[in-house]
Amino acid sequence: MGKGGTRRAHARPPSAVRVRIDRLIREIAKFGAVGGAGLLVNLVTFNLVRSTTDLQVVRASVIATVVAIVSNYIGFRYFTYRDRDKSGRTKEMSLFMLFSAVGLVIENGILFAATYGLGFDSPLASNVFKFVGIGIATLFRFWSYRTWVFRALPAREAGASAESFLEQPQRYLPEDRAPRQFQRAR
Numbered sequence: 001m002g003k004g005g006t007r008r009a010h011a012r013p014p015s016a017v018r019v020r021i022d023r024l025i026r027e028i029a030k031f032g033a034v035g036g037a038g039l040l041v042n043l044v045t046f047n048l049v050r051s052t053t054d055l056q057v058v059r060a061s062v063i064a065t066v067v068a069i070v071s072n073y074i075g076f077r078y079f080t081y082r083d084r085d086k087s088g089r090t091k092e093m094s095l096f097m098l099f100s101a102v103g104l105v106i107e108n109g110i111l112f113a114a115t116y117g118l119g120f121d122s123p124l125a126s127n128v129f130k131f132v133g134i135g136i137a138t139l140f141r142f143w144s145y146r147t148w149v150f151r152a153l154p155a156r157e158a159g160a161s162a163e164s165f166l167e168q169p170q171r172y173l174p175e176d177r178a179p180r181q182f183q184r185a186r
Helices: 016-052 057-080 089-117 123-149 155-167
Strands: none
Touching (some): 057 089
């Protein structure tokens, strides 16, 4: 016969390292989801521009990368990093554009080297080297976005924010939802 009860009742809380690893895995998954959508936008736009215009390969790629950067910013800000500091949007967007531009150079530099340096100019080769460039640039972007652009709120600020709520909940809640001792007399 079994021991009865559940195993969770006696389970230890996860360690701080485990919590950080779980959080990183979720962040990578969300980054990957937005990045996957951005990859699709990038490649579809690239092939659309290449097939409908007479632009050179790298110029078509730059246009596609810029379109993907715009769609990725929206996905990162409102999905992947929605819980991060939102106080300095101008600085955030400036850093995002700076690091995205570096990623654009990495991505299209690889395509440029393959096309003009190695002579791989077929549509298939262009897509393969664009994909490789996107992959390498994505590693740089992941590091730079999470480190510099979408920064986590420092624990001290989060704690101070929680403490100020506990001290003065009426500032944060509608009057009818604030605890009685904090409601104004009518």
